[in-house]
Amino acid sequence: MTGFSPLRSRRLARRWLALALAGCLLALGFSIEPSRAQTLVSTGAFCEANSDPIRNPQQGRSYGDPHINTYDGLHYSFQTIGEYILSKSQDGSFEVQARQGRVANSNALSLNTAVAMNVCGQRVAIYVNSPNTNALVRVNGQPITITDGAIALENGGEVQELRNGNFAVLWPSGDQVNLNIITVGGDRFLNIMPILRSSHANTLTGLLGNFNGNANDDLMGRDGRVVPAQSTYSIATTALDRVLPAAIPVRQVENAYFENLYRQFGDSWRIRPEESLFDYRTGESTETFSDRAFPQQFFTLNQVAPAQVESALNTCRDARVEEALLDGCVFDVAATGENRFVNAAVNAIANAVTRRIRDRAIDELRDRIPIPRFPF
Numbered sequence: 001m002t003g004f005s006p007l008r009s010r011r012l013a014r015r016w017l018a019l020a021l022a023g024c025l026l027a028l029g030f031s032i033e034p035s036r037a038q039t040l041v042s043t044g045a046f047c048e049a050n051s052d053p054i055r056n057p058q059q060g061r062s063y064g065d066p067h068i069n070t071y072d073g074l075h076y077s078f079q080t081i082g083e084y085i086l087s088k089s090q091d092g093s094f095e096v097q098a099r100q101g102r103v104a105n106s107n108a109l110s111l112n113t114a115v116a117m118n119v120c121g122q123r124v125a126i127y128v129n130s131p132n133t134n135a136l137v138r139v140n141g142q143p144i145t146i147t148d149g150a151i152a153l154e155n156g157g158e159v160q161e162l163r164n165g166n167f168a169v170l171w172p173s174g175d176q177v178n179l180n181i182i183t184v185g186g187d188r189f190l191n192i193m194p195i196l197r198s199s200h201a202n203t204l205t206g207l208l209g210n211f212n213g214n215a216n217d218d219l220m221g222r223d224g225r226v227v228p229a230q231s232t233y234s235i236a237t238t239a240l241d242r243v244l245p246a247a248i249p250v251r252q253v254e255n256a257y258f259e260n261l262y263r264q265f266g267d268s269w270r271i272r273p274e275e276s277l278f279d280y281r282t283g284e285s286t287e288t289f290s291d292r293a294f295p296q297q298f299f300t301l302n303q304v305a306p307a308q309v310e311s312a313l314n315t316c317r318d319a320r321v322e323e324a325l326l327d328g329c330v331f332d333v334a335a336t337g338e339n340r341f342v343n344a345a346v347n348a349i350a351n352a353v354t355r356r357i358r359d360r361a362i363d364e365l366r367d368r369i370p371i372p373r374f375p376f
Contacts, residue, residue, distance in 0.1 A: 042121025042155060044093025045200065046171045049156055054174055054197055054352045060208035062086055062098055063180075063191040063348035064341060065109045067328030070209035071196070074218040075327055078207065079110050079299065080262055082290035083271045083278060086115075087194055087208040093120050096177055096194060097277050098207075099289055104187055108299035109335060111189035116277035117169055117177060119157040123277050124169055128181055128188040135165060135181055141279055150356040158357045168353045173197070178350035184340045193350040207269050219261065221268035227260045258298040267292065299335060309334045321345045 061069040066078045081100055088095040099114035116125040127136040137144050137159065144151060146161040153159065156172035167179040180191040194208065204211045209218030219227040271277075276286050312334035313326075319342045321329045329345035332338070 040118050040121045040123060041092035044089065044091035044120070045203065046089060046091075046094040046173045046175055047120035047155065048173055050173045050197075051355065052174065053354070054176075054195065056198055057195045057352055058198060058201075058211065059196075059350065060087060060194045061191065061325075061348050062112055062207070063193070063325070064111075064328050064332045064344040065103060065335065066098075066100055066112055067325075067331065068207055069324065069348075070207075070215065070218040071204065071211040072209050072213055072215040072218055073324075074209060074215040075324070076219070076261065077328070077331060078262070078266065079108060079295050080266055081110050081294040082292070083276065083286045084266070085206040085269045085271055085275070086192060087204055087206040089200065090203045090205065092118070094118070094171060094175065094200075094204075095277065096192065096206075097271055097275075098190075098192055099278065101289070102291075102294070103336070104185065106336070108295040108297065110294070111187055112192055113189060114278065115177070115179060115190055115192050116279075118277055119153055119169060119171055120155045122153040122155055122157060124153070124159060125277065125279055126167060126179060126190070128190055135167070137167070138279055152357040158355065160353060160356055162353070170353070170355065174352075174355075175200070176352060178353070180347040180350070182344045182347060184344070185336075185338050189344075191344060191348050191350075193348065195350060195352045207266075219265050221265045223268060225264065227257075227265045262295075262298075304334045308337075315339055316342055316345065319346055322349060325349075 058071045059069075060071045061067075062078075063069075068074075068076050068078050078100075081102055083097060083099045086096045086098045095118040097116045098112050099116075100110045101113040103109040103111055113129060114125065114127040116123065123138075123140050125138045127138075129136075137146065139151075139153065139159070144159075146159060150158050150160040158170050160168040160170070162168055162178075165181050168176055169179070170176045175196045176194070178193045178195060180193070182189055182191060196204075196211070200211060202210065202212045205220075205222075209215070210220065217226050221227075270290065271286055273285055273287075278286070278289075280288070309330065312330045315333055316326055316329035319329075321342065322345075325345040325348050328348075329342060332341035332344060
């Protein structure tokens, strides 16, 4: 066994010095105000330490050209540009915001290009803007480099870098958001997948719904109005009608439905400047990344040749895409002609990860302070 390395000792010393300084300032009556309009909530159900594994987790998803799977099982397509509250707890200790940007050479499709989260008072954001650079990770506005696979947040949460450049962000409660990075045709985008304990039921709002077990009211805007859950993909073929889940009726959807979905429901969950968890350059704001007129026309698969839709279906089924993700996969492949969108659906299934920082800290402590062996 080996002790702490000099580099690790210096890191720990700096961390304890910062905590001591903060304590002194508080004792003297000073406070360090965040450099943002929003004061982040640092207490609540998601901030209570829980090392138990997540059993029977509930997963929400925003994946591909974003397709939304709510916690309660509603599926809908959400082709808009802007920054949105994807999911937020009523006590504010858990919040996930998504930034959607335009797909290259498309006037009707968008992708998740960034995600920002409130992890019990710690602001974590991940950006994928260019195929030539790695994802940029920021904590409280500062870029970070993840070493040894994970970094600890000050409040008991952590950020893990997984295989293939993917990430997992954990709250102290063990609830987490898994992030898969996909590259298709020069575009890099994120699959965003919260994985939550069932004890958080009935406490959430946002694009991923309210987690109350009823999919019929998942399209509820901030004002409480509900857009009736109808077909959201408009795949007009009898073959797909037989294959896709019965919960997603496959029939033509009028533009009025998309108008309500995007403009009424969707716009209500656009973040306000004072709510934003994202980082901006000088002169930028959430409006810089918004286009309220997009899309100018609503894309449906009725505009695609039936043979192309059938080919997309075969491609997705050959890749063994799960049934719950089949609608989104067919939409993406048929709409873009890009078979690599299959990977977005294949990688929209995430398993809860276990903590790494705590286990590693225990090992380091044992290395530093060997446990004596008694002769009995």
